[in-house]
Amino acid sequence: MRPFQYDRARTLTDAVQITQGEDAMAIAGGTNLLDLMKLQVETPGKLADINRVGLGEIADTDGGGLRIGALATNTATAVHPRVRADYPVLSRAILAGATQQLRNKATTGGNLCQRTRCYYFMNIDQPCNKREPGSGCGALDGIAKLHAVLGASGECIATYPGDMAVALSALDASVEITGSDGMERTIPVRDFHCLPGDTPWRDNVLEPGEIITAVTLPAPVGGTQLYRKVRERSSYAFALVSVAAIVEMQDGVFTRADLSFGGLAHKPWHDPRIAQALVGNAPSAQLFDRAADILLEEAQGHGENDFKIPLARRTLHAVLEQASENAA
Amino acid sequence: MSVHFKQDEPDTSNRLDDMKQGVIGAPLPRVEGMAKVTGTAPYAAEYPVENCAEGVLVTSTITRGEVTRIDKDSVLSMPGVIAVIDDERLITRPAQGTANEAPQQKPKSVSYWGQPIALVVAETFEQARDAAKHLKVEYREDEGAPLSPDAVEPEEQEGETVHQGDLAHAMAQAAHSVDVTFTTKGHSSAAMEPHAAIAQWDGECLTVHASLQMLNYNITELADAVGLAESKVRLISRFVGGGFGSKLGISEDVVSASLAAMQLGRPVRVVLSRQQVLQCIMRRSETTQRFRLAADENGRLTGFGHEALVSNLPGESFAEPVLQSSHFLYAGQNRELMLKLARIHRMTAGSVRAPGEAVGMPALEGAMDVLARKIGIDPVELRLRNIPEDNPEEGLPFSSHKLAECLRQGAEAFGWDPGPRKPRHTREGEWWVGTGMASAARVHNVGEARARVTLKADGTALVETDMTDIGTGTYTILAQIAGEMLGLDPDKVLVELGDTRHPRGSGSGGSWGAASTGSAVYVACTALREELARRAGIAEDELDLSNGRTQTGQTLTDLLGGKDMAREGHYEPGDIAADFTASGFGAFFAQVRVNRFTGETRVDRMLGAFGFGRVLNHKTARSQCIGGITWSIGAALTEALEFDPRDGHLVNCDLAEYHVPVNRDVPDLEVLMVEERDPAASPIQAKGIGELGMCGGAAAIGNAIFDASGARIFDYPMTPDRVLATMPVD
Structure with missing residues (x-):
């Protein structure tokens, strides 16, 4: 760990000011950042502790939705009565992630900013374009079991590891951001994370000095809400593939099918064409295959992670079968 | 006064059974349990030592070559940095179990990526860690180091080779035969407590708090490494947060802390990071294992072939002994066994819990399941039909043999369905449900051990030995043995372990600690009883002691007459090892479910039935079995x-990515202990327990995966990708 300056922000304005410098970072739960600092994957010169700036509230919005403060813990969000009643996919996704101890500390904003678990990113004695631009991608010809099959680039095949954001993507939630000039902006979760392209060091659209203040959920959509996470062990493991699904049926056909996927890409993966293909049709194995064809149209494995392609197809089948049974 | 006992003959007197205190076998809770769960039991790095400097190891970023330059100035001006230690005596690998000499030194010669090459010492841990990352090192790299076992011509381990009869002919003539190849991946011990040491040097003597399993060997290894007489070295390991083989030999933290303390003249602490523990201590070798099994029409084996390929670094003597139980577990007069070792430049391969059988048995028992299916008989019955009368290679008799009882009692307790049945017989929603079984076997080991038992004038007892308790319950069972022999409640027996100032015990490893050091305590207590009997005027074999009194009411304190009485017991395994084949045996039964969509496997329930000599404490023994079965789940899945x-x-070098089972992966586990009195095992009739629980268990799960889903997988662990690739289409 390198020496760093620690400042405790009292207000959001404080926090924004402190984190403006190039080597400044905000710290909340620290469940990811502290590990990365110990490994010197992250070496901030300045940390702004934002835990006391008062962003922990979970409150109803005027439009009937829910606003989850950036500092609300994963545990608080997962057990919140309105989340459980109206957005069960979110509760389920959060509870599928990490461990109880980690969820008690992890926050909404921090979780969105969680960095990849790529082995080569985590080891500073190995090449990684994300950590050290231009050094190469260690995973590309290395051990790539965890890695992306969608939207990867020759520069980086890392995945976004989180679960919560996959559910937020299916729910079409928005991220509220406050910037250095006090300007606020709101962007859809679906647009928050970036694909690696030729800027793999960029995980998301946050600019220096920008801080996530909240995530807002639209008015409840009802339906059957599932989160399915496939993994080798049944807890404390990142997804091989995960699916967040919000499905409604009427008269035997899908009327809603909002699906997002984890474990496949550098971001929670959402493809609106899948819903278009499903809605208006009756569930069938053929239909599920068509949805999987769309999802996996451009999927590309890297040897060790080739299995994710059939696994994603099969998991999509499992989720749609279960959801259509529940919804019918 | 030292009393020596060497076991050359079977002992059927079972003396412990004659004792009157009634605490042997009792399910007593661990005496140190409360201290551990309340955080008051100090582990190696936790001793408060004044003026202690902190060291962090610098590790190699090349695979093979030479360190040509270490630029110490690159860090010496950093805040708090005291020194860069690049002493030629630094060790680059841990010592193998029972090595009794320093392992590979000369850190400038690099033979694997992640090898320690230097130690940076600073005032604080954070300063040392930062400086270690900044140290400028130049290398001359040798290209082309072989990294995969199939990249080199392997060396035959000749001592393991068996050619008996004509296996090829037996295979050709067999009514039923299988020829299958299994693979297993490497394992890590992944003990919770990382390797750590605090070294103190007073100018003459070196004292080290460390986390080690076998101080009796470790003291020699450390003395050899740093160039001191053993009499000038003291090692202390009172509590060890798990070892599982990874702490058998002296490790890099211990030697680097010692050399730094000697050079700097102040205490130095070195704690390995989790990544370092995984990358520069021990791996269990990956294995490739071919089985040829030939059987007659009744399922009796006529031929048995087991050929294995494992790997290790050049210069290491250890070759994962996967054939160990294959030599005697099943009959078959025509036999071919061979072990080959590939020299490659991955980190050191060495002992990880149950070296050999941990991966040999799951593969063998998978092959036996294939054979049972082929013949169409109950896999339990196949095993029962192939239990040999005597060791099928050496012809030696078994000292005791509980496989048949374990198979039968285990099957009954589990509710085993003997079939016949086809895979995919049961589906519950998305899940295929099935059951599988496997035999367990693990050779019985014992080692020389010494322990001093002192009857204190106040009627309490003190047991002292440098034996360790690595979480197994040694403190407790030694108190039970002494208590039983001397007629004392175990509360009145204080056990002091883990300090080389005490007599040399056996150390913990190879599941031999309880039988070996327990026997030393027994020998000491027998000598004490003889003196007590003489004083009481009763023949020793008629002396009954319980609750501090003889059967005639004389108290121990009276007999002691205000003076302590001490005896040192010295137990040595004798010639008996040459007369018998001694092993623990058992059977595993598992029910699993396999997801038809995702290939995920979850264990519903599992039972292990074990015959492993006298059970000294039913609670700690059961805990060992549960731990072993949990490892079986990890190895399987x-x-x-x-x-x-x-x-x-090694890329997956932390506990997030090296997947040991979590609570949710481990269902209620049932343990059935089949008591036995093995007359050749040890004077206390105890055998090894700690390892048997994972010697075959993974196959019960793998075989259940086949029964459930129809996926016959030949590669452990059976992860969802492998299940999906093998599972028949719905």
Whole structure:
């Protein structure tokens, strides 16, 4: 760990000011950042502790939705009565992630900013374009079991590891951001994370000095809400593939099918064409295959992670079968 | 006064059974349990030592070559940095179990990625860690180091080779035969407490708090490494947060802390990071194992072939002994066994819980399941039909043999369905449900051990030995043995372990600690009883002691007459090892479910039935079995070391990515202990327990996966990708 300056922000304005410098970072739960600092994957010169700036509230919005403060813990969000009643996919996704101890500390904003678990990113004695631009991608010809099959680039095949954001993507939630000039902006979760392209060091659209203040959920959509996470062990493991699904049926056909996927890409993966293909049709194995064809149209494995392609197809089948049974 | 006992003959007197205190076998809770769960039991790095400097190891970023320059100035001006230690005596690998000499030294010669090459010492841990990352090192790299076992011509381990009869002919003539090849991936011990040491040097003597399993060997290894007489070295390991083989030998933290303390003249602490523990201590070798099994029409084996390929670094003597129980477990007069070792430049391979059988048995028992299916008989019955009368290679008699009882009692307790049945017989929603079984076997080991038992004038007892308790319950069972022999409640017996100032015990490893050091305590207590009997005027074999009194009412304190009485017991395994084949045996039964969509496997329930000599404490023994079965679940489903194909470094080097089972993966486990009195095992009739629970268990799960889903997988661990690739289409 390198020496760093620690400042405790009292207000959001404080926090924004402190984190403006190039080597400044905000710290909340620290469940990811502290590990990365110990490994010197992250070496901030300045940390702004934002835990006391008062962003922990979970409150109803005027439009009937829910606003989850950036500092609300994963545990608080997962057990919140309105989340459980109206957005069960979110509760389920959060509870599928990490461990109880980690969820008690992890926050909404921090979780969105969680960095990849790529082995080569985590080891500073190995090449990684994300950590050290231009050094190469260690995973590309290395051990790539965890890695992306969608939207990867020759520069980086890392995945976004989180679960919560996959559910937020299916729910079409928005991220509220406050910037250095006090300007606020709101962007859809679906647009928050970036694909690696030729800027793999960029995980998301946050600019220096920008801080996530909240995530807002639209008015409840009802339906059957599932989160399915496939993994080798049944807890404390990142997804091989995960699916967040919000499905409604009427008269035997899908009327809603909002699906997002984890474990496949550098971001929670959402493809609106899948819903278009499903809605208006009756569930069938053929239909599920068509949805999987769309999802996996451009999927590309890297040897060790080739299995994710059939696994994603099969998991999509499992989720749609279960959801259509529940919804019918 | 020292009393020596060497076991050359079977002992059927079972003396412990004659004792009157009635605490042997009792399910007493661990005496140190409360201290551990309340955080008051100090582990190696936790001793408060004044003026202690902190050291962090610097590790190699090349695979093979030479360190040509270490630029100490690159860090010496950093805040708090005291020194860079690049002493030629630094060790680059841990010592193998019972090595009794320093392992590979000369840190400038690099033979694997992640090898320690220097130690940076600073005032604080954070300063040392930062400086270690900044130290400028120049290398001359040798290209082309072989990294994969199939990249080199392996060496035959000749002592393991058996050619008996004509296996090829037996295979050709067999009514039923299988010829299958299994693979297993590398494993890590992944003990919770990382390797750590605090070294103190007073100018003459070196004292080290460390986390080690076998102080009796470790003291020699450390003395050899740093060039001191053993009499000038003291090692202390009172509590060890798990070892599982990874702490058998002296490790890099211990020697580097010692050399730094000697050079700097102040205490130095070195704690390995989790990544370092995984990358520069021990791996269990990956294995490739071919089985040829030939059987007659009744399922009796006529031929048995087991050929295995394992790997290790050049210069290491250890070759994962996967054939160990294959030599005697099943009949078959025509036999071919061979072990080959590939010299490659991955980190050191060495002992990880149950070296040999941990991966040999799951593969063998998978092959036996294939054979049972082929013949169409109950896999339990196949095993029962192939239990040999005597060791099928050496002809030696078994000292005792509980496989048949374990198979039968285990099957009954589990509710085993003997079939016949086809895979995919039961589906519950998305899940295929099935059951599987496997035999367990693990050779019985004992080692020389000494312990001093002192009857205190106040009627309490003190047991002293440098034996360790690595979480197994040694403190407790030694108190039970002494208590039983001397007629004392175990509360009145204080056990002091883990300090080389005490007599040399056996150390903990190879499941031999309880039988070996327990026997030393027994020998000491027998000598004490003889003196007590003489004083009481009763023949020793008629002396009954309980609750501090003889049967005639004389108290121990009276007999002691205000003076302590001490005896040192010295137990030595004798010639008996040459007269018998001694092993623990058992059977595993598992019910699993396999998801028809995702290939995920979850264990519903599992039972292990074990015959492993006298049970000294039913609670700690059961805990050992549960731990072993939990390791079986990991070996079957999740645990795999992954090595980079270009530089050989271990990539999944933390507990988030090396997947040991979590609570949710482990259902209620049932343990059935089949008591036995093995007359050749040890004077206390105890055998090894700690390892048997994972010697075959993974096959019960693998075989259940086949029964459930129809996926016959020949590669452990059976992760969802492998299940999906093998499972028949719905």
